[in-house]
Amino acid sequence: MKQLPAIELIKVRKKFNDITVVSDLNLSVKAGEIYALIGPNGAGKTTTIKMVTTLIEPSSGEVLILGKNIANHPEIKGELGYIPDEPFVYPYLTGKEFLEFVGDVHGLSREESQKRIDSLLNKYHLTEVINGFFSDYSRGNKQKVTIIAALMHQPKVLVVDEPIVGLDVESQRITKKIFREFADNGGAVLLCTHTLTVAQDIADRIGILNQGKLVIEGKIKDLQHLIKKKNADLETIYLDILE
DSSP states (O other): OOOOOSEEEEEEEEEETTEEEEEEEEEEEOTTOEEEEEOOTTSSHHHHHHHHTTSSOOSEEEEEETTEETTTOGGGGGGEEEEOSSOOOOTTSBHHHHHHHHHHHTTOOHHHHHHHHHHHHHHHTOTTTTTSBGGGSOHHHHHHHHHHHHHTTOOSEEEEESTTTTOOHHHHHHHHHHHHHHHHTTOEEEEEOSOHHHHHHHOSEEEEEETTEEEEEEOHHHHHHHHTOTTOOHHHHHHHHHO
16 A cells, blocks of 8 residues: 655645735645755745644645644644744743643643653753743754754644754754654655755755746756756855756
8 A cells, every 4th residue: 555645745736915926836745755846935834834734725726744734633633743943932931831732732640741852952952941931042942942842742734844053063964863863753844945055965856946936956966967057066056956
């Protein structure tokens, strides 16, 4: 039996007034795969991410998560983890209180929440700051806690918008490892980023979005073959395709 994509967009279009931001987009991400969506400012990447996470509705087309239309099956949102481009935090909660709150929302017992919090905190070495207020956190530490929050309920699908902004080099390495492990354990990752080295390092497939349309997608080797440059890095490929 053929496995359904974990994420599937079918002829998805989004218009704001008379402006089409995303145009008849077809895209799929399999379980066990990291798919990186790249493109210039205004290409429609964040709009696409927000449609997948139901923050905005498509003007037409379907968004399927684990084979179900997310508009008709809101319960499937429980299988999503979302990391926005700007960390969402409550300034007068501690990091630990926020993560416990996230666990409560997803129906985890405090015991299970604590196990998952401890495991994820250890990856980022955040134990010393987690009891401090969010208002005192650095941009990078806010981002790390947001990533941890998205993973608390062990989702099957992870949707990420600019994951490493504000992270130091070591934290970037840890974050890329977390995403790779998530996919290797059967999860699906849709990653939107301007940081092409991140996409090149961890993505199984890459799609280039421009003016709301998917220009090309494939593995790095496929894209290198397309531009006839065998050892080209992703920046070279990107500029060659969009020039």
